[in-house]
Amino acid sequence: MRRRIFLNAGIAAIIGFGIYAWLTATGGDILADAVTRPAFTPNPANGLGVFNAGGCASCHAVPNQPDRLKLGGGLAIPSPFGTFYAPNISPDKADGIGGWTEAQFVTAVTKGVSPQGTHYFPAFPYTSYAHARISDIRDLFAYLKTLEPVAGRVRDHDVPFPFNIRRNVGIWKLLFFDSKPFMPDTAHSPQWNRGAYLVNSLGHCAECHSPRNFLGGIIAAQRFAGGPNPEGEGWVPNITQKGIGDWSVKDIDYFLKTGQTPDNDSAAGSMARVIKNTSQLADSDRAAIAEYLKSLPPVDGPPKPKKAQKEGS
Missing domain, CATH: 1.10.760 (Cytochrome Bc1 Complex; Chain D, domain 2)
Structure with a gap:
């Protein structure tokens, strides 16, 4: 009897973990790769407009210095769930996005999924960027690559348990993330x-x-x-x-x-x-x-x- 109870509990735990893994999986990189595969001639000038409309410098410019195009990150963003730190999005290959592919960038911005295949916390407003045209995001990537690389890796987020578990963001996305593209009225x-x-x-x-x-x-x-x-x-x-x-x-x-x-x-x-x-x-x-x-x-x-x-x- 005891063995059967433990066996049933083990089976239930495996099923539960399987459901959790399925619900919290990302899968966004495949989608973004598909939409960036067609031939495309980027327009960095439009990318600059996207950069300004998206407010990228507001969070990602290095704090306490005058150059809004120095995108080394580091701004502290307090929230009820902990403090997030805006990352380096300069074209630095070691500390920024200089080593990213276009598909990885589109995935990050529109799906909230990192190149490593993990969820980004929604302090990064991909919940809105998801409604942007893919061509605009591709142009933004082209523009960012024209900027000066900034060395320096930003510190980790200061987010307590259980909010620091990135897989749980998959559940949050199921509840609150509407990724439908913008449709004109x-x-x-x-x-x-x-x-x-x-x-x-x-x-x-x-x-x-x-x-x-x-x-x-x-x-x-x-x-x-x-x-x-x-x-x-x-x-x-x-x-x-x-x-x-x-x-x-x-x-x-x-x-x-x-x-x-x-x-x-x-x-x-x-x-x-x-x-x-x-x-x-x-x-x-x-x-x-x-x-x-x-x-x-x-x-x-x-x-x-x-x-x-x-x-x-």
């Missing part, structure tokens, strides 16, 4: 669709401007409605018409270019880093983003704590 203008594409893919605006549940997934019903700063300090504003309904399209455009709000305030914190990127965008892209954001219906976000209200953050 024919009911709207080309400019509106361009803005929708930039905001929801490369710009990854929802990653900061949306509240999250206890597992770190965006609460879909309150997308863009603001909430606690994922980095732990202050409050991220609501960017639906509930929050910026009195801003005009021109106000939003001007803010993205200068960081100045209609009431003569200025962007601070992580948004100031974002403005350094959006200010580099083509005027038409900023106008498209502004048009799309202005069209977002009003959505109530989570209530601000009294302290945040008093600080006006």
Whole structure:
């Protein structure tokens, strides 16, 4: 009887582990290799636009130095699950992505899977980049290869157990990762669709401007409605018409270019880093983003704590 119990328990454990391994497997490298196999002539100039729209310098530039193209990483990104450190994405072959293939890069950016076949933590906003056109990501890779290599490997993330188990991210992806490509809405203008594409893919605006549940997934019903700063300090504003309904399209455009709000305030914190990127965008892209954001219906976000209200953050 005891032997049968142990045997059944062993079989159940093997089956359970098999299911866990299947659910947490990556498999993204095969998909990315398939989409990068066709002949392609990269456009580094477009890659620069993708670089700015994606805000790559905001996280990956070496902190406390003026050159936003020095992509040696190292920025600390606090979160409720631990502190993440942005990696080196310069073309350095030892410490950056200089030894990566194009397929590996596309896999990392759109599938959240490393060249070693492990899941990236979703502090890397591949959940938004997944909606980008593959051609844009390939152009971004071509542009990054034109930059100066920066030596130096970034320290490991400071993430406690059990959040440090990368395989568990596979379960998180099953729950929260929508990898469908962006589909234009024919009911709207080309400019509106361009803005929708930039905001929801490369710009990854929802990653900061949306509240999250206890597992770190965006609460879909309150997308863009603001909430606690994922980095732990202050409050991220609501960017639906509930929050910026009195801003005009021109106000939003001007803010993205200068960081100045209609009431003569200025962007601070992580948004100031974002403005350094959006200010580099083509005027038409900023106008498209502004048009799309202005069209977002009003959505109530989570209530601000009294302290945040008093600080006006």
